[in-house]
Structure formats: C-alpha cells, structure tokens
Amino acid sequence: MSAVRDTDLEGRPEEIRAVPVRHPGRWIAAAIVLVVAVAIVHSVATNPRFEWDVVGEYLFDERILEGLRITVELTIISMAIGVVLGVLLAVMRLSPNPLVSSASWLYIWFFRGTPVLVQIIFWYFISALYPKIDLGIPFGPAFIHGDANTLIHPFTAAILALGLNEGAYMAEIVRAGIISVEEGQSDAAHSLGMTRLQTMRRIVLPQAMRVIIPPTGNETISMLKTTSLVSVIAVGDLLYAAQAIYAVNFKTIPLLITASIWYLVCTSVLYVGQYYLERYYGRGSAREEALTPVQRMQRLLLIRHEQGGGAAGL
Amino acid sequence: MSEPMVLAEGVHKRFGRNEVLRGIDLTVPRGDVLCLLGPSGSGKSTFLRCINHLEKINAGRLSVDGELVGYKLVGDKLHELREAEVARKRAEIGMVFQHFNLFGHMTALENVTCAPVYVKRESREEARTRGRELLERVGLADKIDCYPSQLSGGQKQRVAIARALAMRPKLMLFDEPTSALDPELVGEVLEVMRGLARDGMTMVVVTHEIGFAREAASNVAFMEEGVVVEEGPPAELLSNPRHERTREFLSKVL
Numbered sequence: 001m002s003a004v005r006d007t008d009l010e011g012r013p014e015e016i017r018a019v020p021v022r023h024p025g026r027w028i029a030a031a032i033v034l035v036v037a038v039a040i041v042h043s044v045a046t047n048p049r050f051e052w053d054v055v056g057e058y059l060f061d062e063r064i065l066e067g068l069r070i071t072v073e074l075t076i077i078s079m080a081i082g083v084v085l086g087v088l089l090a091v092m093r094l095s096p097n098p099l100v101s102s103a104s105w106l107y108i109w110f111f112r113g114t115p116v117l118v119q120i121i122f123w124y125f126i127s128a129l130y131p132k133i134d135l136g137i138p139f140g141p142a143f144i145h146g147d148a149n150t151l152i153h154p155f156t157a158a159i160l161a162l163g164l165n166e167g168a169y170m171a172e173i174v175r176a177g178i179i180s181v182e183e184g185q186s187d188a189a190h191s192l193g194m195t196r197l198q199t200m201r202r203i204v205l206p207q208a209m210r211v212i213i214p215p216t217g218n219e220t221i222s223m224l225k226t227t228s229l230v231s232v233i234a235v236g237d238l239l240y241a242a243q244a245i246y247a248v249n250f251k252t253i254p255l256l257i258t259a260s261i262w263y264l265v266c267t268s269v270l271y272v273g274q275y276y277l278e279r280y281y282g283r284g285s286a287r288e289e290a291l292t293p294v295q296r297m298q299r300l301l302l303i304r305h306e307q308g309g310g311a312a313g314l
Numbered sequence: 315m316s317e318p319m320v321l322a323e324g325v326h327k328r329f330g331r332n333e334v335l336r337g338i339d340l341t342v343p344r345g346d347v348l349c350l351l352g353p354s355g356s357g358k359s360t361f362l363r364c365i366n367h368l369e370k371i372n373a374g375r376l377s378v379d380g381e382l383v384g385y386k387l388v389g390d391k392l393h394e395l396r397e398a399e400v401a402r403k404r405a406e407i408g409m410v411f412q413h414f415n416l417f418g419h420m421t422a423l424e425n426v427t428c429a430p431v432y433v434k435r436e437s438r439e440e441a442r443t444r445g446r447e448l449l450e451r452v453g454l455a456d457k458i459d460c461y462p463s464q465l466s467g468g469q470k471q472r473v474a475i476a477r478a479l480a481m482r483p484k485l486m487l488f489d490e491p492t493s494a495l496d497p498e499l500v501g502e503v504l505e506v507m508r509g510l511a512r513d514g515m516t517m518v519v520v521t522h523e524i525g526f527a528r529e530a531a532s533n534v535a536f537m538e539e540g541v542v543v544e545e546g547p548p549a550e551l552l553s554n555p556r557h558e559r560t561r562e563f564l565s566k567v568l
C-alpha cells in the first residue's frame with residue numbers, strides 16, 4: 001500500500017517503452033485469410049447463377065414473411081413448452097421418490113432416443129392411433145373431447161412434437177444446472193426456514209441459471225432450424241414457404257438463400273438476447289459485471305481520451 | 315423459564331453403518347454459550363446439524379425450547395413433523411456455516427432480507443430497514459450492495475451472521491465459523507460473536523478457537539468419536555482437564 005502512495009506523490013513512474021517483438025507469421029496468415037475472403041465474396045457476388053435480384057425480390061415477399069412468422073411462433077412456443085417441461089422433469093429426476101424419478105428418466109430416454117422427425121410424423125398421424133381424444137380425469141369425466149383430426153391439426157402436431165422432444169433435452173440441461181449449485185446453499189436456505197420448493201425457486205434455480213442459459217441459447221438456435229422439419233407435415237414455415245414458391249418458378253437456389261438469410265437474422269437476434277440474459281444471471285458471480293457493447297465502446301473512447309489528456313499533462 | 319434451550323439425551327446418529335453420534339447428553343440453558351471442542355470427525359458438526367433437523371437422529375431425544383426436534387408426541391407415539399412444520403421450527407434457529415454459504419446471486423442486503431420476506435412474509439421495506447441495521451451492527455454498513463464475491467471471508471461470515479439474526483432466532487448455531495478464514499480475519503468475526511453472547515443470545519458453537527471458548531463460553535464440552543468425553547465451565551475444563559484425552563487434545567491446539 002505504502003509503495004503505491006509514494007508513487008502517487010511523485011507522479012507516475014516512467015512507463016516502459018520498448019521495441020515490440022515483430023510477428024511476421026501473423027501478417028502472412030492475415031494476408032492469406034484476406035485473399036481467400038475476397039475471392040469468396042467476389043465469386044458469390046459476380047456469379048449470376050446466384051440470382052441475387054431474385055433473392056431481393058422475394059426477401060420481403062408476403063408468403064416468405066408469413067412463413068417466417070410461423071417459424072418464429074413454432075420456435076417460441078416449443079421452447080417455452082420445452083423449458084417448463086425441462087424444469088419439471090429435472091426436479092422430478094432429482095426427487096427422492098423412485099417412481100417419480102424413474103418416470104422422468106423413462107420420458108427422457110424415450111424422447112431423446114427417437115428422431116424428432118419421426119416424432120413429428122407420429123403426432124401428425126396420432127388420429128390413426130386415437131381417433132377420439134378425451135381430456136379429463138383418467139377413467140373419470142372428460143372436459144374436452146372431440147375428433148383427433150380436428151383437435152390436432154398440423155400446427156398443433158408440430159408444437160407437440162417439438163415441445164415434448166425439447167423437454168427431454170432441457171431436462172438434462174436444467175439438471176446439470178441444479179447439480180452445479182453447492183449443497184451448502186440448500187443447507188443455508190433450509191436453516192432459514194425455507195421449504196424445499198422455496199429453496200428451489202428462490203435460491204437454487206436462480207444460481208443454476210448461469211449454467212443453464214448458454215446451452216439453452218444453443219437449444220433455441222437449434223430449435224429455430226429444427227422447425228424446418230415441420231415442412232414434411234405441411235406446416236407453412238419459412239422453408240415450406242420457400243419450397244412452395246420454387247416449386248412453381250423453379251428458382252430453387254435464390255429462394256433457399258432467401259430463407260437462409262432470414263434464419264441468420266433470427267439467430268443473430270437470439271445471440272444478442274442470450275448475451276444480455278447471461279449478463280443478468282451472471283450478476284454476483286464475476287467481480288465486475290460484464291459490459292454491454294455500448295458501455296464497452298464508451299469506456300474505450302474514455303480511456304483513449306484520458307490517455308491523451310495524461311500525455312498532454314506530462 | 316427453567317426449561318433449557320437445548321436438551322439432548324442419548325442422541326445417536328448413523329450414516330449407513332458409520333455411527334457418528336453414540337449417545338450425546340448435553341443441556342444448554344437459556345442465555346448460555348456452549349462451545350463444542352474436539353478433533354475432526356468427532357461428530358461436533360453432525361450434532362449441530364441435528365439440532366435444527368438438517369440431519370435426522372436415529373435414537374435418543376433432542377428438544378429445543380421444550381419441543382422435540384423433527385417429531386411430535388401424540389399420546390405415547392412419535393409422529394414425524396411435516397415439512398412446513400420443520401421449516402417453521404428451523405426459522406427460529408439461526409445457523410452459521412464454516413463456508414458461509416451466502417447466496418451468490420444476492421447482494422449482502424438481499425441475503426439478509428430474503429428469509430424475513432419469503433419465510434416470515436415481512437414487508438420488503440420493513441425487512442430492508444432491519445437488514446441495514448443488522449449489517450451496521452456487524453460493521454458492514456458500507457457493503458450492503460456488494461455481492462458475496464466482492465467481500466472478504468471475514469465480511470462474508472459477518473453477513474452470514476446478520477442473515478441468521480434477521481429471523482430473530484432464539485438460538486444460534488455456529489459450525490466452525492472461523493475455520494475457513496485467514497488468521498487476520500478471525501478476530502472481526504469473533505468480536506461479533508462475543509457481542510451476541512453479551513446480549514444474552516443462546517449459542518452452540520463448534521470451534522477450534524480456545525481463546526474464544528475461554529472468554530465467551532458458559533460451558534465447554536470436549537467430544538471424541540461421537541461421545542462427550544467431558545463437560546464443564548471453561549476455566550475448569552481448559553485449565554484442568556480431568557481426562558487424559560482432553561489434555562492431549564488441548565496441548566496440541568493451544
């Protein structure tokens with residue numbers, strides 16, 4: 001401490017000025033990357049078979065935008081079902097009741113063990129298995145009943161398949177998060193008089209989120225693209241809309257590019273969302289909060305400014 | 315008022331085949347401070363955890379403030395308490411852990427106010443006012459908005475004590491509160507504990523701080539291999555231990 005104070009009194013010690021080590025390897029690598037990048041961009045931009053004008057024409061086409069809406073809806077609803085189901089299954093999995101935990105295990109085993117495409121088609125054809133559906137108390141009265149074909153249309157089938165499948169994956173992610181929280185946290189919560197449920201909700205899950213969020217972001221991005229599988233049961237998602245258009249005008253490549261652009265836009269938005277979620281749930285774990293890009297920019301400019309000022313003072 | 319705060323009679327605890335407590339008899343009168351000494355693995359911490367039912371006992375009787383821990387007597391039959399009832403009783407007993415166990419996602423003040431708000435349903439405002447007072451009392455008025463990761467070990471432990479006090483406990487349990495601290499930070503935590511003892515709080519303290527035991531304890535018990543070897547006022551037990559084993563232990567610790 002005293003050493004620091006001394007230098008404060010006398011002004012800063014002289015900073016080291018040395019000739020930096022040269023890195024010719026880095027310059028060569030950078031040059032190669034640059035050349036390859038330019039070559040790729042040039043080829044993509046000048047090859048007329050990409051038909052960029054067609055891409056531009058269809059980018060904001062009503063049918064494409066409608067498909068985009070369906071894709072986003074499918075992603076959000078399926079992920080919501082997946083997350084809720086995942087928390088439930090994870091808590092069940094960690095339950096002391098062996099029947100409850102094995103039920104969860106069996107669910108995860110089944111839904112992770114079969115391809116999601118099969119599950120989508122399966123739900124689509126559920127009416128072959130159960131022509132009539134009654135929702136209510138088992139062996140008791142039913143509150144909703146009707147024809148399976150009218151109750152489960154393709155969109156519902158898609159939601160069911162994607163959501164139930166996602167639940168199995170989310171369960172493992174949430175379980176990993178819960179396990180990552182030290183047992184001492186539960187001890188402390190219990191000793192303060194919190195019940196198991198309160199401890200889970202107020203103490204364990206909020207801290208598990210730090211571990212849960214990054215893979216969940218991954219799952220959401222994966223889900224966005226997995227929704228394209230529903231085109232097999234004629235749900236009009238983004239890919240299905242593109243397919244419907246190129247089935248008529250045979251502009252296959254440009255329309256696939258159009259769809260890809262929208263997928264990229266959506267994943268980019270998700271990246272930003274994930275960044276801020278991670279930042280929120282990371283509070284208290286890092287000594288200093290992670291900066292937002294805006295703050296980082298401000299700080300960078302500020303430091304430049306200060307350094308400039310300092311140099312002028314000397 | 316003659317009822318002791320903690321009464322243990324023949325308390326046994328097993329983990330699988332491993333018998334950790336083999337018949338503990340201890341009494342802690344109201345307002346007393348009992349220090350538990352003993353080598354690691356002697357069952358001190360387990361006994362402490364039994365007092366607020368973090369561990370279930372296998373045999374014997376253990377009661378706090380005249381009520382059985384974890385059970386109730388209906389006629390001559392013991393009934394296990396439901397979770398909510400166990401939680402309600404735990405809320406009246408404060409506990410401080412060796413590794414602090416502060417809630418990492420909450421600031422110091424939130425750590426202190428969370429239980430009064432979630433468990434006692436106090437208003438947030440009321441809890442915050444009292445939380446500030448408590449943090450001030452343990453000397454952390456300037457740290458209320460810090461997260462645990464920004465605090466030193468001694469500061470964390472003082473927040474943990476304030477967190478336990480926020481529930482207005484009638485009994486405080488300390489499980490080696492200074493064992494994980496740097497030597498120079500031990501003093502600040504012991505100072506807070508001395509203050510509590512002076513204010514008449516009933517405390518059971520598992521510790522290796524013989525100095526604290528000598529000064530603050532009403533009674534000291536030396537435990538080994540799941541039994542209390544000897545018990546007595548600190549002046550007697552620490553200066554003139556009757557048992558060879560106690561003498562040996564003290565000579566190593568002092």
